[in-house]
Amino acid sequence: MKIIEVNNLKKKFKDHYVVKGVTFDVTKGEIFGFLGKNGAGKTTTMNMLTGIILPSEGSFTIGGKTNQEIDQIKRIIGVMPDAANYYYDFTAIEHLIFFSKLKNLKMKKSDLLDILERVGLKGHEKKKVGSYSFGMKKSWELPRLFWGSRKSFFWMSLLPVWIRSQPLKFSNLLKSCPKKA
């Protein structure tokens, strides 16, 4: 069963095509790496698939929903976007509460604290994210991805940084992540 299907997806900024017709599909259960050199258009493609930017041409489906039904797609994917900032006035736990409410996930606070502990942020959950180190900022980003996803999820380019900085915690987290992911 195809969980993601991308058909001749294109994106142009002004009159310049940045993504010139991408086609691929991903089967259920498959771990799919999307590689390319710098500036190839990976982030632009991912931004289209996750509803951040709109495709210029072409189409895609995720979990059987088309790009016209992007709001329904948002309910079944977990995304760690390539964002340059966070809500710096929020603490880690406040972020998790906010995001879980955005996704209508019924998470208990103890579950959220447990997630933070598992990525090594125990004791830092009440600190404002603005005061975190780079690695710590990535650490609290990652758990959100897991429980935000029901069917598929997207790791943007931040993942390598995280693996490099916290290899052990990453493998622990992978082990605890649901099988269907």
Add this chain to the structure above:
Amino acid sequence: MCFAASKFFSNNLDILQTDHAESAYVSSIRALVMFLGFLFVMSLSHDAINREVENQTIRFLVTKSARSSIVIGKFLGIFLFWLICILCSFIVIGLFAKQIFVFDFLQIMCFIAYAVSLTILISLVIKKPSHTTFASILLGIALPVVGLWSVISTKFISEIIKYILPYYYIVKGGYYIIFPFFLSILMLLTALAIFQRRDL
């Protein structure tokens, strides 16, 4: 603060009095909102959307909820903040006057709805928060001046402006107060349409 200001106005101004009997405090709050409402709402919330787009935190929202929910959520957040502020002053006034001023409250809230929708629209159309900082102060001062002028003036251009801005409807009173609310909905729908097509 609203209450203190209304006390000031009630002693010093008797502007915008309508026919029906009402507390001097209420008409003062209305004058305060009409003169400074745009300035308050806009200077506080001018960057409600463009700041999040610039910081890219909007990407956390837009990958999780519908774009329409984001715009409506922004509207409700700002609107409810002012609703609570003004409701509190009306409760205080109500206790003093031993009377509930429902109509006046609704009238002010229709004006606030207009100001909030306009603020959101501007925060979408003007992409730089530093530019909306400036625009919010400029418009916050200019809109009441132009708005009240358009109600009084007989020039052709004022005939158009007075139907676009909320002042004419507030001065007219009665069921006219619903028009600023309709215009607010119209602006919010425009904002929605713009936001749906925007790359974030």
